[in-house]
Amino acid sequence: MGWVMNNRGQYTDFANIIRTSVLTLVTLLFLTSCASIAGKSYIEPASLNNENSAYIAIYRTKVAYHSLNPEKPFFYLDGLFLGKIGTGQYIIIRVNSGEHVLTSRESFMFFPASESGRVAGNFEAGKKYYLRYSKDLTSMFPVSSSSFYMSDRTSLMPASEEWFNKKK
Numbered sequence: 097m098g099w100v101m102n103n104r105g106q107y108t109d110f111a112n113i114i115r116t117s118v119l120t121l122v123t124l125l126f127l128t129s130c131a132s133i134a135g136k137s138y139i140e141p142a143s144l145n146n147e148n149s150a151y152i153a154i155y156r157t158k159v160a161y162h163s164l165n166p167e168k169p170f171f172y173l174d175g176l177f178l179g180k181i182g183t184g185q186y187i188i189i190r191v192n193s194g195e196h197v198l199t200s201r202e203s204f205m206f207f208p209a210s211e212s213g214r215v216a217g218n219f220e221a222g223k224k225y226y227l228r229y230s231k232d233l234t235s236m237f238p239v240s241s242s243s244f245y246m247s248d249r250t251s252l253m254p255a256s257e258e259w260f261n262k263k264k
Contacts, residue, residue: 156263169202
């Protein structure tokens with residue numbers, strides 16, 4: 097293209113300026129979109145008490161498979177973002193008694209992607225509910241002499257308080 101003089105009196109390639117500008121713009125757009133990746137967050141209503149609410153604990157098992165992956169699954173209550181859970185971690189929330197849907201979404205490049213689990217039910221006031229999320233290796237086989245393919249299964253399902261305490 098051509099040469100342009102910058103603010104320090106030096107000549108710079110015009111194509112280099114365009115590349116740098118585009119890269120800066122893309123970076124800014126990415127960073128501002130990260131703030132709202134997961135959508136609206138769940139905020140516990142101030143009016144909740146033991147007579148009108150239920151506790152829900154969602155935990156992730158301590159399985160070593162996938163534990164080093166920096167991408168964590170996203171969790172939602174009625175479409176509102178609750179958080180992301182790493183291996184052996186948990187989220188405890190209090191909700192109005194009644195019908196609710198809890199879902200998990202797998203992470204793809206740190207964005208919520210496909211739904212991987214769903215639990216719907218009537219949550220009664222004064223009770224505690226436990227949900228178990230797991231990601232388990234189902235098979236692994238060689239593709240070539242230097243690589244292999246792994247497949248896994250995820251699940252979100254009701255669990256017991258004992259399992260919750262052991263993250264089993």
